[in-house]
Amino acid sequence: MNQPRRRPAPALAEWAARDAADVLERLGSGPGGLSSAEAARRLAVHGPNSLPRGGHPALTILLRQLKNPLLGLLLAAVSVSFIVGERLDAAIIVAIVLLSVTLGFFDEFRADRSARMLEERLTRTARVFRDGEIQRVDAETLVPGDILVVEVGDIVAADARVIEANDLTVDESIITGESLPAEKRAAAGGEPGLATMLLSGTVVRSGRGRAVVVATGPASMVGAIAAGLHEAGRPTEFERGLRNFSLFLVGVTATLTAFILAANIWLGRGLLESLLFALAIAVGLTPQLLPAIVTVSLATGGRRLAERKVIVRRLVAIEDLGNLEVLFSDKTGTLTEGSIVLEALGCPPGSEDTLLGWTASWLLAGIHETSGNALDAVLAADERIQQAAAARAGWTLRDELPFSYQLRYAALAVESPAGERWVVVKGAAEELFARCTAADGWGEEWHPPAAAALARLADDGLRVIAVAIRPDDGRELAAQAAEGLRLVGFLGFSDPPRPEAKAAIERLANLGIEVKILTGDHPAVARHVCDRVGIPVRGVLTGADLEGLSPGELRDAVARTTVFARVTPEQKKLLVQAAQAGGRDVGFLGDGVNDAPAIRQADIGISVDTATDVAKAAADVVLLEKDLGVLADGVLEGRRTFANTVKYILMATSSNFGNMFSAAGASLFLDFLPMLPTQILLNNFLYDVSELTIPTDAVDEELTRRPAHWDLRSISRAMVVFGPVSSVFDYLTFALMLGVFNAGETRFQSGWFVESLCTQTLVIFVLRTHRVPFWRSRPSLPLLATTLGCVAVAAFIPYSPAAGALNFEPLPGRFLLALGGMVVTYLALVELAKRKVFAQAAAPAPVPAPVPPPPAPTPAA
Numbered sequence: 001m002n003q004p005r006r007r008p009a010p011a012l013a014e015w016a017a018r019d020a021a022d023v024l025e026r027l028g029s030g031p032g033g034l035s036s037a038e039a040a041r042r043l044a045v046h047g048p049n050s051l052p053r054g055g056h057p058a059l060t061i062l063l064r065q066l067k068n069p070l071l072g073l074l075l076a077a078v079s080v081s082f083i084v085g086e087r088l089d090a091a092i093i094v095a096i097v098l099l100s101v102t103l104g105f106f107d108e109f110r111a112d113r114s115a116r117m118l119e120e121r122l123t124r125t126a127r128v129f130r131d132g133e134i135q136r137v138d139a140e141t142l143v144p145g146d147i148l149v150v151e152v153g154d155i156v157a158a159d160a161r162v163i164e165a166n167d168l169t170v171d172e173s174i175i176t177g178e179s180l181p182a183e184k185r186a187a188a189g190g191e192p193g194l195a196t197m198l199l200s201g202t203v204v205r206s207g208r209g210r211a212v213v214v215a216t217g218p219a220s221m222v223g224a225i226a227a228g229l230h231e232a233g234r235p236t237e238f239e240r241g242l243r244n245f246s247l248f249l250v251g252v253t254a255t256l257t258a259f260i261l262a263a264n265i266w267l268g269r270g271l272l273e274s275l276l277f278a279l280a281i282a283v284g285l286t287p288q289l290l291p292a293i294v295t296v297s298l299a300t301g302g303r304r305l306a307e308r309k310v311i312v313r314r315l316v317a318i319e320d321l322g323n324l325e326v327l328f329s330d331k332t333g334t335l336t337e338g339s340i341v342l343e344a345l346g347c348p349p350g351s352e353d354t355l356l357g358w359t360a361s362w363l364l365a366g367i368h369e370t371s372g373n374a375l376d377a378v379l380a381a382d383e384r385i386q387q388a389a390a391a392r393a394g395w396t397l398r399d400e401l402p403f404s405y406q407l408r409y410a411a412l413a414v415e416s417p418a419g420e421r422w423v424v425v426k427g428a429a430e431e432l433f434a435r436c437t438a439a440d441g442w443g444e445e446w447h448p449p450a451a452a453a454l455a456r457l458a459d460d461g462l463r464v465i466a467v468a469i470r471p472d473d474g475r476e477l478a479a480q481a482a483e484g485l486r487l488v489g490f491l492g493f494s495d496p497p498r499p500e501a502k503a504a505i506e507r508l509a510n511l512g513i514e515v516k517i518l519t520g521d522h523p524a525v526a527r528h529v530c531d532r533v534g535i536p537v538r539g540v541l542t543g544a545d546l547e548g549l550s551p552g553e554l555r556d557a558v559a560r561t562t563v564f565a566r567v568t569p570e571q572k573k574l575l576v577q578a579a580q581a582g583g584r585d586v587g588f589l590g591d592g593v594n595d596a597p598a599i600r601q602a603d604i605g606i607s608v609d610t611a612t613d614v615a616k617a618a619a620d621v622v623l624l625e626k627d628l629g630v631l632a633d634g635v636l637e638g639r640r641t642f643a644n645t646v647k648y649i650l651m652a653t654s655s656n657f658g659n660m661f662s663a664a665g666a667s668l669f670l671d672f673l674p675m676l677p678t679q680i681l682l683n684n685f686l687y688d689v690s691e692l693t694i695p696t697d698a699v700d701e702e703l704t705r706r707p708a709h710w711d712l713r714s715i716s717r718a719m720v721v722f723g724p725v726s727s728v729f730d731y732l733t734f735a736l737m738l739g740v741f742n743a744g745e746t747r748f749q750s751g752w753f754v755e756s757l758c759t760q761t762l763v764i765f766v767l768r769t770h771r772v773p774f775w776r777s778r779p780s781l782p783l784l785a786t787t788l789g790c791v792a793v794a795a796f797i798p799y800s801p802a803a804g805a806l807n808f809e810p811l812p813g814r815f816l817l818a819l820g821g822m823v824v825t826y827l828a829l830v831e832l833a834k835r836k837v838f839a840q841a842a843a844p845a846p847v848p849a850p851v852p853p854p855p856a857p858t859p860a861a
Contacts, residue, residue: 033129160211167207241710322638347489348441461528462492504628655760658726
């Protein structure tokens with residue numbers, strides 16, 4: 001046995017272009033395959049034929065949870081709490097962090113565990129020539145040079161170059177996305193592509209063949225794609241926004257803390273006392289419960305999505321699902337049924353029964369049961385063909401010419417009960433059309449109207465075959481089928497749109513999501529499907545059109561194009577990157593191995609439960625139904641979750657900023673601290689507890705109509721507007737306590753504690769909605785209960801037995817009455833101010849100007 005030459009392995013396209021004999025010689029193999037000893041030696045060199053595995057999933061998920069940028073702020077808050085002696089507060093913050101990390105870890109680990117099945121569906125055995133005979137071996141032991149034997153139903157176990165093919169067709173939908181099987185041949189040449197290659201994971205649909213293995217495991221196409229999935233992914237839009245928000249808070253906190261510390265030292269207060277006060281204020285500004293709020297919101301959203309048949313593998317993906325602006329989707333099985341049907345007949349008016357009758361010959365002959373041809377199976381299932389076959393009962397089969405990919409047609413010799421003998425030919429429309437010398441029903445000038453009928457079917461994006469006949473003159477069937485045919489008509493096949501697709505597309509459009517189609521099918525087919533499901537086609541480009549475009553040109557092309565046809569897996573990924581470069585949040589929905597790189601690249605990668613395991617492993621979200629309506633449900637839930645998260649952030653930062661602003665001002669004219677560090681932390685804790693139920697809150701419909709994004713300008717604007725408004729009433733409280741009630745240190749701190757908590761807690765009912773007035777939107781009962789409950793607790797503390805330990809004292813009844821009036825006035829002012837703050841959020845999103853689409857090409861039959 002010759003030894004394999006030690007040189008870099010060629011790409012699949014190069015293997016496909018080589019002659020079979022050259023491939024065998026290069027691999028040191030032959031028709032009899034390898035010896036067991038040689039196969040074992042090569043296995044040691046090339047490794048097992050299995051997909052690469054990533055790192056330990058549990059560790060990966062845990063590290064992802066710990067990368068939360070807010071954890072740094074919260075750990076600083078823990079340190080400060082220990083410094084000021086608030087061990088209980090520090091323990092509470094630690095518990096919050098641990099709870100958030102634990103909940104997030106177990107939710108993601110459970111989802112990841114159900115989706116990590118990269119190798120479970122791959123064939124475990126294969127038939128190869130070893131030691132000169134066919135043996136069944138473990139698929140993991142395949143090596144380059146093995147001679148693989150395949151037939152109907154086999155799952156191809158490795159990438160292999162075909163060396164012998166007998167009517168061999170392979171379902172490559174997991175690679176190309178096309179619904180019809182691809183023909184395979186042994187002879188190189190002809191159209192460029194992989195017609196001489198078998199790809200790992202594809203399924204043999206008809207015929208049989210032999211192929212020499214050229215790539216296994218990580219070196220195969222599936223392996224190379226799977227290996228890329230273990231690379232670190234780009235941070236999502238939500239993660240980037242959360243990181244930027246954290247950095248923003250760090251800057252604001254550091255600035256105000258330094259100012260407060262400097263002011264207190266300048267006023268002659270002790271350094272330690274001033275430092276503790278400034279650090280306590282800093283902790284007050286930190287939204288301590290944000291990780292818990294986010295985690296609870298995401299977990300709640302995850303459960304709701306599961307009820308809607310959407311499984312979230314990464315909880316943070318829920319937020320990004322709501323931010324979706326552009327959705328790249330495949331066509332087959334998503335917009336269409338993923339199955340072929342006989343959709344249209346091309347024949348003269350009144351000749352439909354004649355066309356169906358001659359087509360029914362294949363049912364009478366029973367060939368559809370053995371041919372393995374997908375179109376024969378479709379014809380057998382069609383009710384019209386079945387009825388025509390019943391009407392021709394008694395016809396018999398005399399001879400058969402099987403379908404050949406060289407001839408591109410098949411033929412039958414049949415005989416009627418009356419003894420009439422006919423030859424019936426069915427095959428590629430252009431091939432038979434050229435062999436016809438006459439036509440039934442179209443008259444003597446039959447050629448123009450027949451050509452027009454063929455063009456109409458092609459323009460509708462259908463796959464077209466022709467049916468022709470001739471009297472049987474007794475010659476060899478192959479000779480008769482090649483000439484002198486009479487055209488009966490054309491059969492147009494399609495993958496019909498899913499019944500719910502049009503409504504789902506309309507829902508996505510109403511949610512502000514632009515759908516773009518990526519397909520391996522013909523552009524005219526894709527355009528036709530888009531027209532039928534209601535996707536406005538603004539432009540069509542093919543993979544060849546994309547070749548050589550610069551990044552800027554590609555970005556512009558993506559912006560003005562709806563359909564991308566005949567695209568490669570790498571081009572799909574580049575198209576996603578180009579859309580992201582345009583500043584938009586991009587989702588990619590796919591189910592094949594070829595979709596995995598783009599799924600991984602997208603801001604939100606989406607797959608389906610019936611997808612290949614490689615595609616599911618790359619996805620953030622898995623749909624239990626391949627239905628865009630289910631995806632629309634997920635988008636709505638994501639937007640609700642994001643809206644509730646932003647509610648907490650807006651209220652927490654605004655209220656805490658107001659408290660810091662008030663404390664900084666008060667410290668300039670008081671000869672004591674306006675609130676003790678322990679009181680500040682207690683105030684912040686009670687406030688956060690009241691907000692724990694925000695994830696249960698209802699979200700106004702208008703907030704879910706458009707994609708939502710992190711907007712630091714809106715957050716900062718809310719801080720500088722609502723914070724000072726809160727501070728105004730803090731200063732009124734200061735004036736009331738000092739000027740009316742002659743309050744000393746303890747009473748002053750008690751009054752501000754109660755007023756501060758009442759205003760910053762009750763304002764949730766105003767800020768949780770953009771509606772004016774706010775009572776037009778009702779909060780959830782849990783949120784209403786926790787908010788009012790915390791206000792009641794704050795008002796009760798100065799009168800409780802714990803008041804002395806916390807340095808509080810009872811407040812006069814007149815102060816409580818005045819406090820009630822101030823709270824009502826404060827809420828009214830916030831109601832007025834929010835109109836300006838939320839005005840930008842209510843502005844309609846710009847609609848892209850339509851671009852005239854280029855003319856659609858005509859598909860080949």
